[in-house]
Amino acid sequence: MKLVLGIDGGGTSCRAALATADGTVIGRAKSGAANIRTDLTGARANILDAARQAFVAAGQDSELIPQTPAILGLAGANVGTYRKQLEAILPFSVSRVETDAEIALEGAVGSGDGAMAILGTGTAYMARKAGKSRAIGGWGFQVGDQGSGARIGRDLLEQTLLAYDGIRQGSPLTQAMLAIFRDNPEDLVEFTTNAKPGDFGGFAPKVFDHAEKGDAVANWILDKAVADVEAALGVLDLGDDDPLCLLGGLAPLYAPRLSARYRALLKPPLDDALGGAVQMAVRVFAKAAEAAR
Amino acid sequence: MKLVLGIDGGGTSCRAALATADGTVIGRAKSGAANIRTDLTGARANILDAARQAFVAAGQDSELIPQTPAILGLAGANVGTYRKQLEAILPFSVSRVETDAEIALEGAVGSGDGAMAILGTGTAYMARKAGKSRAIGGWGFQVGDQGSGARIGRDLLEQTLLAYDGIRQGSPLTQAMLAIFRDNPEDLVEFTTNAKPGDFGGFAPKVFDHAEKGDAVANWILDKAVADVEAALGVLDLGDDDPLCLLGGLAPLYAPRLSARYRALLKPPLDDALGGAVQMAVRVFAKAAEAAR
Incomplete structure (x- = not known):
């Protein structure tokens, strides 16, 4: 059975979900913070911890980790070269690091065109058009985050x-x-x-x-x-x-x-950010493998 | 010769001017900070230091301090009961503590009706109408100081x-x-x-x-x-x-x-804040004494 991993890492915790090739989640787990901008090695440790625990929760052998591809949506992935640095030191068969916003958008609207507005203590926006994403806002309270x-x-x-x-x-x-x-x-x-x-x-x-x-x-x-x-x-x-x-x-x-x-455009979100990471993993890895067969 | 003192005390320094009954300044001096809100006893010490030095600069005996009335414009005088506390422990014959804004207004427009707008890193306003002053603004950068x-x-x-x-x-x-x-x-x-x-x-x-x-x-x-x-x-x-x-x-x-x-209303300021304190002292003490004679 082919498996995929979805990872949602932020400033306070890191969540992992192990799923089958059709996107059915068979194990979930949670560990500590995974902001790759503020602590790259700590983020890597918590990502691995959450991934291993998700294998255990699914009753699967965590020895399979090096054969399992992963989509990771991580806080801090939008800045500098942290994304490439992390991808180079992860043990998954393929590691693709996205921003936390990107997997949240995939979770909310799926893989097609669409947009999300995060309206909380801060504000930020992301839209996808013809497969291309664009993020705006999110510059923080002092000189940004209008409407927050x-x-x-x-x-x-x-x-x-x-x-x-x-x-x-x-x-x-x-x-x-x-x-x-x-x-x-x-x-x-x-x-x-x-x-x-x-x-x-x-x-x-x-x-x-x-x-x-x-x-x-x-x-x-x-x-x-x-x-x-x-x-x-x-x-x-x-x-x-x-x-x-x-x-x-x-x-x-x-x-x-x-x-x-x-x-008129408002729709409830299809899933959360972790679900978005899983769905993206299925789309990118499992379906691609199937098409190649 | 009847003398009066004007004092201008702020967060970084305290200035004193000794003047004759007609407002002619005969001695000036400067000492350390005099914000009565953040350090009442330190402010008192610096006020006395500046006053004594002004007597020396004027060639006058500082033993005359207990016979000399003073107008003091001090940062922090607009808040709480610091003003009354300080007035009780000053050695001048009469001590009248005003806000730093009040003496700045007296300096800028004299003793009649008029207004000042302080337009710098922050903003604040004060006006006098029929002898009654009103201050607005000056609430600080985060939620005030519009136009600063x-x-x-x-x-x-x-x-x-x-x-x-x-x-x-x-x-x-x-x-x-x-x-x-x-x-x-x-x-x-x-x-x-x-x-x-x-x-x-x-x-x-x-x-x-x-x-x-x-x-x-x-x-x-x-x-x-x-x-x-x-x-x-x-x-x-x-x-x-x-x-x-x-x-x-x-x-x-x-x-x-x-x-x-x-x-159409703009006028250059007549004098600075210390000059305002001196003029107010002349108006309140010297001229009052003359009228009573």
């Missing part, structure tokens, strides 16, 4: 201070925010000094909540955020039949706010 | 990344910025990870330069910045005869970009 939870939260704090100074009209939302900081703008500013993107992003659901109730500041912030998200989607140049998947924690909150053009 | 050098620089980096992704039209300025980072957006993002407000603000003069030459992105950024500055000025509710002083490193760059309504 972190940016929405930061915008809310900024508008709250502007309302305090009388520069913009306040709203129930800005009043509620100031109350969180004991009605003291100094406390609000103090909070921002060491706040991480996730801390700002924690306020984003509140903005969607209040927008729903008609809050003017909340709707102003979200109108801008939706425009930013749609500006990015516009660059992806989606066809009328291309599936568009929204991923990330804010996906269900954004979906009803998109314009009709994009709402 | 730091915000303009951050905006430029953001627009540079959007141009790289094709989300907005690039310009000679965004191309020049990307070139600074070896045409690698990852390097640009890396820079922002630890950049301080002053690091972002370092790019602001470049934006004004390119705007002058007709750069579309530069003008887009500055149109927003000018609108933000004028929104703050709008809240100050200036009369048609109220002087408006622009202070800070970006003041000469902003002046020609303001709308006619505000350009």
